[in-house]
Amino acid sequence: MYISFSDRGSAQGTASPPGRPVATRVSSVVIALGIVSLVTDVSSESVSAILPLYITGVLGLSTVAYGFLDGIYQGVSAIVRIAGGWAADRGDQPKWIAFFGYGLSALARTGLLFATGFTSLVAVIAVDRLGKGVRTAPRDALITASSLPENLGRSFGVHRMLDTVGAAVGPLLAFAILFAIPDGYDTVFVVSLAFAIVGVFVLGLVVPNTRPSAERAAPGTSRASFRWAQLRDPRLRRLLLTAGLLGIVTIGDGFIYLVLQSRDAFAAAWFPLLYVGTNVVFLLLAIPLGKLADRFGRAGVFVCGHLALLAAYASAAVPVAGLPTTILCLIALGVFYASTDGILAALAAQSTSEASRATAIASAQTVVAATRLIASTGFGVLWFAVGRGDAMLIIAGALALLIPLAALVLRGAFDRTQTT
Amino acid sequence: MTARKRTIAAVLVSAVLLGGAGGYGIVAWAGSQERRTGGNAVQAVTTDTAATGDRIVFRNTASGDGYGLVAFVPLADPAGERSVTAQACDRVYATTVVEMCLHIDRGIVTTFAATLRGADAAELRTWPLPGIPSRTRVSANSHLVAVTAFVTGESYGTVAFSTQTTISTIDGTDYGNLEDFALLVDGERITAADRNIWGVTFGSDDTTFYATAASAGRTWLVRGDLTARTLTAIRESAECPSLSPDGRHIAYKKVVTGTASPVWSIAVLDLETGVETLLPAPGNVDDQVEWLDDSTLLYGLARTDVVGDSDVWSISIDGASQPRLFIPHAWSPSVVRS
Secondary structure, eight states: OOOEEETTSOOTTOOOOTTOOOTTEEEHHHHHHHHHHHHHHHHHHHHHHHHHHIIIIISOOOHHHHHHHHHHHHHHHHHHHHHHHHHHHHHTOHHHHHHHHHHHHHHHHHHHHHOOSHHHHHHHHHHHHHHHHHHHHHHHHHHHHTSOGGGHHHHHHHHHHHHHHHHHHHHHHHHHHHHHSTTTHHHHHHHHHHHHHHHHHHHHHHSOOOOHHHHHSOTTSOOOOOOGGGGGOHHHHHHHHHHHHHHTTOOOHHHHHHHHHHHOHHHHHTGGGHHHHHHHHHHHHHHHHHHHHHHHOHHHHHHHHHHHHHHHHHHHHSSSOSHHHHHHHHHHHHHHHHHHHHHHHHHHHHTSOGGGHHHHHHHHHHHHHHHHHHHHHHHHHHHHHHOHHHHHHHHHHHHHHHHHHHHHHHTTTSOTTOOO | OOHHHHHHHHHHHHHHHHHHHHHHHHHHHHHHHHHHHSOOSSOEEEOOSOOOSSEEEEEEOSSSTTTTEEEEEETTOTTSOEEEEEEEOSEEEEOSSEEEEEEEEOSSSOEEEEEEEETTSOEEEEEEESSSEEEEEEOTTSOEEEEEEEOOOOTTOOSOSOEEEEEEETTOOEEEEGGGSEEEETTEEEOOTTOEEEEEEEOSSSSEEEEEEEETTEEEEEEEETTTTEEEEEEESOEEEEEOTTSSEEEEEEEOOOSSSOOEEEEEEETTTOOEEEOOOOSOOOSOOEEEETTEEEEEEEOSSSTTOEEEEEEETTSSSOOEEEESSEEEEEEEOO
């Protein structure tokens, strides 16, 4: 059964014949997964936003402690990501691996209500990030399995749009609660827990247990099983190489916000909220750019998205700083995320067969996460060695050199109208 | 169950969960309203006249409508009735001439700022901070102000932990971010990317100051020079220094456990002899201490029983005396002698 509905609201009850779905439709499974991500992001981002306040203001801990916590936050999820993808492929049950991941994070939210000291807080956050690492690739494999190959970019666009709505709403909700109840940290935690459990229930009840390999297998034959050798597809290798090449010159947007903050009074006053601007652009453009990728080639949009990153670097580095360059920079960052985040998963999904899809997606995301971490560390060194302005110019120059190289590596690897 | 029934079940479960959380929020809000209007937990009067005389200026953390506002008590009677002003500060430091206030401007859009006021509470200038306020100090002659804030606004945590510390004159001449000063440890310049500077205390010559520098998990007490723009490490493992009024001692917090979760105690360094005395203050002290006089310290300690409440304690620097409760329900004390 292929449940579908039109986002134009006109095709209600006019289901197209099986096997010939209309290209403008997105599976209800993708919408459901988007809603799961939305409520889960409301849950996690509401807590992350107020965590520094909570640690310094309530637990009475300061600087060193917060740095330690932040490191955990970033490191843990990359480690388990590939394991999550592999487990999803191995058992051909991505839904239940994703369910485990979402469940783990919800469990961590429960722990947050009882965490009184720094050590218990560290444990809770580690479990939460573990859950996030496990669930990402199986979920993206489910999105792929529930989408038509020619619609994949758009499906991911719809999912990332909903996901980003949650990421934008979470912090605002948390600050609104603290505004109404000044010491209402426990209220934020309770609300966060409720959203996390809602996510787990929606996933468990609404999302069907799609088995990508088994459903692809011809009747009477057994399903194709996962083998590491399937990951040797040259398309995947070229994609990983490209993602790595571009990731190594993609610095954390926190650095870009810091540069803006040091140059423009507007950015300085609104520094804590600059990421909201980026998110709004991201969520507005996720679907249009996904469609564009489906139409004109995902590899092209992925590589060209880095031109937007280049524009963001340039607007942060130009000698004249002010409100226009800040706004331009935030828009460029939003375009960059909208044209790369979901598209990368779509490219990884289409570069391998369904039996190894979750592992492939996990590999691509891990390559990006690892290289970006290297980029941010390196940029930090550069920042102090030559100053932030020159550091920005150097990284922009490196990106400008690597974009054509990346285009060359990916050239011809993905046909424009490719189906898997 | 059919797909339709499952969807209905999911909607119902979500409504119950989110409704329950909403109910919890409403009860919590009602409780906080009650605490806010339920009278002050300590004896207090509100004041709109400028403070005079020798006094302790601090942040009032007693529940009631004065919570979070700047208050003061006479130096001679610190446990007596407090006068509560209209200024809301999360961190405050006052001299006879100015009052430096770091505040979190709460709202759906929460921002952070520093405001410098004159003795008559008139605003001299205000500027934005990149995150949660941490420390602030004004030099004894009221020429210089230092402000430390966390850089925490970015919610995805893509920037590793960092602080921003700036020094400026009260007329607004900016010496910039102290991270741009040359950090020297054993004569070697440290250029590592993870350098952080926080917790400034001023000397008496408008050039010398002390602060904490950190890199690669190590911390140093550094002596800063505003003219040469240098920070020179003089001792390892010392944070948030505070110079005594006579300039002979520096008190700081020092990590006394090697675990992931640090526990700090207060130590006092004799600048002449180089002898360090660890004070027997129980509890985990995370504050930049203030000198009551040349031999007594004041520091804030968070209460473990009430969220967002703390007390100010005093302790002698002799290394033998136990701390005493100095001002209950208070935070961020500064001693103002006219």
